[in-house]
Amino acid sequence: SGLSSMLKKSLLKVGVPKEVVGFLLGWAAGEGDYPEIPEAKGSVKAIRSEAFFIPLYELYLTYGGIFRLTFGPKSFLIVSDPSIAKHILRDNSKAYSKGILAEILEFVMGTGLIPADGEVWRVRRRAIVPALHLKYVVTMISLFGQATDRLCKKLDDAASDGEDVEMESLFSRLTLDIIGKAVFNYDFDSLTNDTGIVEAVYTVLREAEDRSVSPIPVWEIPIWKDISPRQRKVSAALKLVNDTLNELVAICKRMVDEEELQFHEEYMNEQDPSILHFLLASGDDVSSKQLRDDLMTMLIAGHETSAAVLTWTFYLLSKEPSVVSKLQEEVDSVLGDRFPTIEDMKKLRYTTRVINESMRLYPQPPVLIRRSLENDMLGEYPINRGEDIFISVWNLHRSPNLWDEADKFQPERWPVDGPNPNETNQNFKYLPFGGGPRKCVGDLFASYETIVALAMLVRRFNFQMAVGAPPVEMTTGATIHTTQGLKMTVTRRIKPPIVPSLQMSTKEIDPSMSKD
Numbered sequence: 001s002g003l004s005s006m007l008k009k010s011l012l013k014v015g016v017p018k019e020v021v022g023f024l025l026g027w028a029a030g031e032g033d034y035p036e037i038p039e040a041k042g043s044v045k046a047i048r049s050e051a052f053f054i055p056l057y058e059l060y061l062t063y064g065g066i067f068r069l070t071f072g073p074k075s076f077l078i079v080s081d082p083s084i085a086k087h088i089l090r091d092n093s094k095a096y097s098k099g100i101l102a103e104i105l106e107f108v109m110g111t112g113l114i115p116a117d118g119e120v121w122r123v124r125r126r127a128i129v130p131a132l133h134l135k136y137v138v139t140m141i142s143l144f145g146q147a148t149d150r151l152c153k154k155l156d157d158a159a160s161d162g163e164d165v166e167m168e169s170l171f172s173r174l175t176l177d178i179i180g181k182a183v184f185n186y187d188f189d190s191l192t193n194d195t196g197i198v199e200a201v202y203t204v205l206r207e208a209e210d211r212s213v214s215p216i217p218v219w220e221i222p223i224w225k226d227i228s229p230r231q232r233k234v235s236a237a238l239k240l241v242n243d244t245l246n247e248l249v250a251i252c253k254r255m256v257d258e259e260e261l262q263f264h265e266e267y268m269n270e271q272d273p274s275i276l277h278f279l280l281a282s283g284d285d286v287s288s289k290q291l292r293d294d295l296m297t298m299l300i301a302g303h304e305t306s307a308a309v310l311t312w313t314f315y316l317l318s319k320e321p322s323v324v325s326k327l328q329e330e331v332d333s334v335l336g337d338r339f340p341t342i343e344d345m346k347k348l349r350y351t352t353r354v355i356n357e358s359m360r361l362y363p364q365p366p367v368l369i370r371r372s373l374e375n376d377m378l379g380e381y382p383i384n385r386g387e388d389i390f391i392s393v394w395n396l397h398r399s400p401n402l403w404d405e406a407d408k409f410q411p412e413r414w415p416v417d418g419p420n421p422n423e424t425n426q427n428f429k430y431l432p433f434g435g436g437p438r439k440c441v442g443d444l445f446a447s448y449e450t451i452v453a454l455a456m457l458v459r460r461f462n463f464q465m466a467v468g469a470p471p472v473e474m475t476t477g478a479t480i481h482t483t484q485g486l487k488m489t490v491t492r493r494i495k496p497p498i499v500p501s502l503q504m505s506t507k508e509i510d511p512s513m514s515k516d
């Protein structure tokens with residue numbers, strides 16, 4: 001309308017910020033003279049299909065970088081535009097919470113770092129980030145090596161017996177073993193054993209994933225919890241995991257009380273370098289529920305994500321033998337037959353690019369979830385408080401407008417002598433670890449973990465899709481899974497010669513790989 005556009009002009013002229021004008025006019029004159037967000041009508045059925053981010057990609061090609069998806073009374077904003085993603089995640093991150101995600105994950109993560117918002121988040125982020133200091137991550141590299149070595153032994157047996165292996169579940173166990181040691185110094189040893197606690201962790205995980213794709217929250221119906229066999233199983237599993245956690249906290253507390261070490265910035269106990277140990281030594285309250293929530297959050301965050309990255313990397317490699325050859329050439333010459341060290345992380349450049357490219361094609365998770373806490377402007381569109389927003393990292397990473405041959409697996413698109421790609425140098429079109437204040441705290445940890453595992457596996461074995469393997473299709477929970485596993489045939493390679501390691505101080509580590 002003429003009046004509102006005149007008012008808008010004068011308000012802007014006297015220096016009222018665009019966002020405020022948008023808010024005032026949106027409120028005073030309905031939609032004012034702003035364009036309306038394109039709207040796509042969806043059906044719950046389409047979104048509940050195997051991988052809900054696939055129909056969102058089709059809709060993105062039709063409706064563009066921001067559109068509204070409506071199902072009856074409920075609606076979501078789907079964002080696939082780098083500058084809007086940057087605005088939500090970084091520039092105006094204070095105006096957004098985790099929304100539905102926090103509601104779904106409450107039963108397992110409580111107010112742990114991933115779902116937490118506001119003051120709780122701020123305080124815990126400050127407590128946890130220092131625990132993942134460089135010296136800790138460097139120590140973790142040998143843990144990654146030992147755990148991958150156990151997997152190699154297992155694959156060695158399979159190669160001898162001529163048995164095919166299902167790699168997705170093996171990667172899940174590998175990363176569970178790693179994260180258990182890394183977070184609370186507990187050896188799940190899930191690659192060799194199927195103990196009750198391992199099964200309980202998986203029960204809890206599956207439940208979290210099912211809840212995140214279920215449109216009706218049946219678990220909220222009070223009696224359902226007591227009569228549904230499945231919900232009873234989930235409760236029992238949660239109890240076992242929590243009891244185990246309590247025991248680990250108690251054991252760790254005794255160690256901390258007995259040790260002589262002074263707490264300092266790069267504090268680490270050599271016998272128990274875990275994040276839990278750091279947190280207790282830094283004064284975290286042992287009896288707090290918050291500590292358990294954060295431990296559980298890191299267990300889940302650091303487990304399925306890394307496993308999914310490895311699974312999809314091996315799937316992509318199975319289709320590109322030339323990439324595998326280049327990879328093996330690099331790994332043979334840099335590592336030979338020894339365990340990887342921090343110095344190697346800088347030298348395994350092509351290996352790193354393979355992981356970078358795998359995380360572009362299969363981002364984990366494929367969408368980031370937010371809710372607006374106040375009215376805001378997204379691009380040219382005003383939005384209200386209380387909007388549920390999905391930032392589709394999948395769409396950003398596969399947009400034909402942002403990438404050459406977007407769907408092609410091409411590690412060469414990232415020059416080996418160029419900077420390590422991240423959200424900042426790619427201007428939010430590449431978000432493997434999110435961005436802004438809520439960026440992943442485990443990014444360096446996870447990068448090294450996947451690089452070590454990939455390098456150690458391809459130097460020892462060749463992997464091919466097994467004859468008669470089920471087709472590899474996607475399904476989602478929090479991360480992208482295969483529908484029927486990744487069945488592969490493993491054959492041994494000839495052992496490479498031993499390449500000695502060079503000593504380097506941690507100061508010389510590539511700074512572009514480290515956190516900001």
Ligand code: HEM
Nearest residue numbers: 113114301302305306309364368433434438440441442446
């Ligand atoms: C957050 C990805 C491994 C702990 C995130 C986010 C992403 C991500 C995209 C941002 C979520 C959002 O903005 O909504 C990944 C990937 C991993 C990985 C792809 C493996 C390849 C890890 C590991 C840990 C970890 C190993 C723990 C040691 C966390 C935590 C947060 C987080 C605690 C929440 C941070 C906050 O909200 O302040 N991760 N992650 N992640 N990640 Fe990771």
